Amino acid sequence: MTFLKINNLSVDYQMRKETVYAAKNVNIEVNKGEILGLVGESGSGKSTVGNAIINLIDEPGKVSSGSVILGDLNIHENSESIVKYRGNKIGLIFQDPQTSLNPILTVGEQLIETIQTHLKLSKEEAKNKSINLLKEVGIKDAEVRFDNYPHQFSGGMRQRVVISLALCCEPELLIADEPTTALDVSIQSQILELIKKLTKERNLAVILITHDMGVIAETADRVAVMKSGNLVEIGETKKILTSPQENYTKSLVSSVPPTNKKISRFVIVEKENKNKKENNIKILNRWSKKEIINQDLVEIKNLNKSFDDNFFTESSKNSVMAVNDVSFAIKEGESFGLVGESGSGKSTIAKMIVNLFKPSSGDIFFDNVCITKIKQRSELMKFRKQIQMIFQDPYSSLNGRLKVKDIIAEPITLHNPSISSLDLNNYIYDLLESVELTQKSADRYPHEFSGGQRQRISIARALATQPRLLVCDEPTSALDVSIQAQILNLLKDLQEQLNLTILFISHDLPVVRQMCDRIGVLKDGKLCEVSNTEDLFLKPTHEYTKELLRLMPKIESIYN
């Protein structure tokens, strides 16, 4: 029985020069007790559709046509009446639990206010109802937690509170907009389980908006695929993921890193490189290529790092061991993966290797020299040249006021001040072409590029000093899957041709499986185990690794 019916829904943004269509004639139906997955890359309009259902589109956007029928109610009939369905008939969950709760009201105040807005209950009854709800979504000591402020909850708990707020007036439709994107794998699976459980128990109709195909495969009954405002395909999850009809869906599915096997390259369906054969890396002739000898390039011994609260006070009491007695080695020419959840210390280790943090104790050897003991700046520069880093966020890691050529030129001239300007320009062009950008990009500013292209600029900048070790800190986690596939392919090619050693840091296990030869698993600053990638995935030894592998969303689960 169809519960929610979206007919020909269109959302326009009237800009000064043109009208942007964020959604065009979208038709979606959702049944009760069913989870519909809405997937698409950024800018595909999936969130727009979610918000349009309750008419919560930011100015200057507006729902320009179409109707939304909920049960037998046309809720878009007039824009005033939609307010009384919000929260009451339709609940909405947002992506980031850190920002979706009011920081200065207690959880209880926010629950009671929401309940009393829609249901005629006394304060006492509302309180009892809230406490029961908090228990239902899995919050322990609900009576006590009721009076806590949002910042006193961890990310996963906060998302539970958000869910309880969305459900407190017993809506029949739940719209979850990327509900687990900001969460760790283990928390993610708990939240998804909770949503599945509530869907069954309360017979909800659920729209789950996400970019993560693994999540879709494990939770959604049906899937709708969107691309630039259009609905591309809709159908049974299994059918869409295993035998997609549309080209776009095919490329989307093939970009998802498989969790059960290692593939050499990602297949990029949509715009296959025409000149794939001559995919030569232009900087190769400039590169003083190191022969790979079977030795450790990086060796880390008993590394510790604690962040003290304050220099003067509370130094020992509150200090957190971000990295606790970690030792491992990276062989020349290999890709070493570090995985762990947020707060596991993986980024801290990366920053210590590139010498942005000083370790509290322990040594880091690079090419058999202990770089943590180097005092002289000129000595240190030699190592900085050989170790380069690629950061997670391509938006904040490039200086917006510099042209791309200046961004790339900076490390070159720093280490080689005498380079002639002609040579420098040629070098920059070679670097840009090596990361598959055109020479024209050199004269543009970072904001003119998309996220994936910016990450390519970051890679070009990192390669400019001809490093031996490339530290990649979550290089693709801010990118869409199809772009991620391209960037990972590029990194693989570069590594092969330039004999790079890569330290690859990620929370995303399938990605790490595709990229790395060996993997170290971190938890709370401690290294749980280090082993070869295939061994780790096939027969993990440590309990925590087993748990992570069990919990990661698997796109292949659709076959079972």
Added chain:
Amino acid sequence: MVGEETSDEERAELRETLGLMDPIHVQFSRFIVNASKGEFGISYQLRRPVSELIVERLPATIELVVISALIALITGTLLGVYTGINRKGFLSDFVLAISLLGVSLPTFVIGILFIYLFAVILGILPSFGRGEVVDIGFWTTGFLTVSGLKAIILPSVTLSLFQMTYIIRLVRAEMMEILQTDYIKFARARGISENSIKYKHALKNGLIPVITIAGINIGTLIAFSIITETVFQWPGMGFLFIQAVQFVDIPIMSAYLVFIAFVFVMINFIVDILYYLIDPRIRVKGDTASG
């Protein structure tokens, strides 16, 4: 302190008793020791202990500053919220245009314009002084008489204008920013009424930075009151200070400056405590993110 017919011996003797012949560091350490006891010596011009003068003038300034601070905070917040919520509209544009005038016109010009309009042309408010005051032992107040209340209107409005416009712009910016946040969007999605969203959810968050500014403000008001008090011949500390400057009455000037510094420190201390009470994120330390 000396007249035409003071003899050279008397002048030398006076220098000696005032300690002006001692080396600088001796004079300075004596000043520090006395100041820590609250003694700032004797006014050269009025020949009375400075601490007595300050205490006598303090009520006038405090009353003026408190009234101006209240005017600035209340009207500033109200207009800030209004302009932050109704971003387009004639009244918002009008308030913002006026606030620009308030920021850019110097206090004494506004004061003189007010005197011209209300005292000279309309003749409804006094142009100078505190009016009749009632002495209640340790404090003299103008709040208890009609003329006292009338007298405080012009100077306090003049003094508050600059701060008020500042607060309007601050509150407006805060409100506009907060109304864009995720938690406001989530509150809308739960169907919370617009009034509650604006005045409970958004305003409470928006007022947190206002408290910091308000604290610094009150200090600035005391400092700015020198000009206002001079324009309106208000018998407060600022007026005393200006007179002292004209006569190079160093004990009064140093006492006044030390007092202002003390007030600034105290206000900032109180603001920090208020912050602690208002913002739960600061209040609970140590047991964040449990469970």
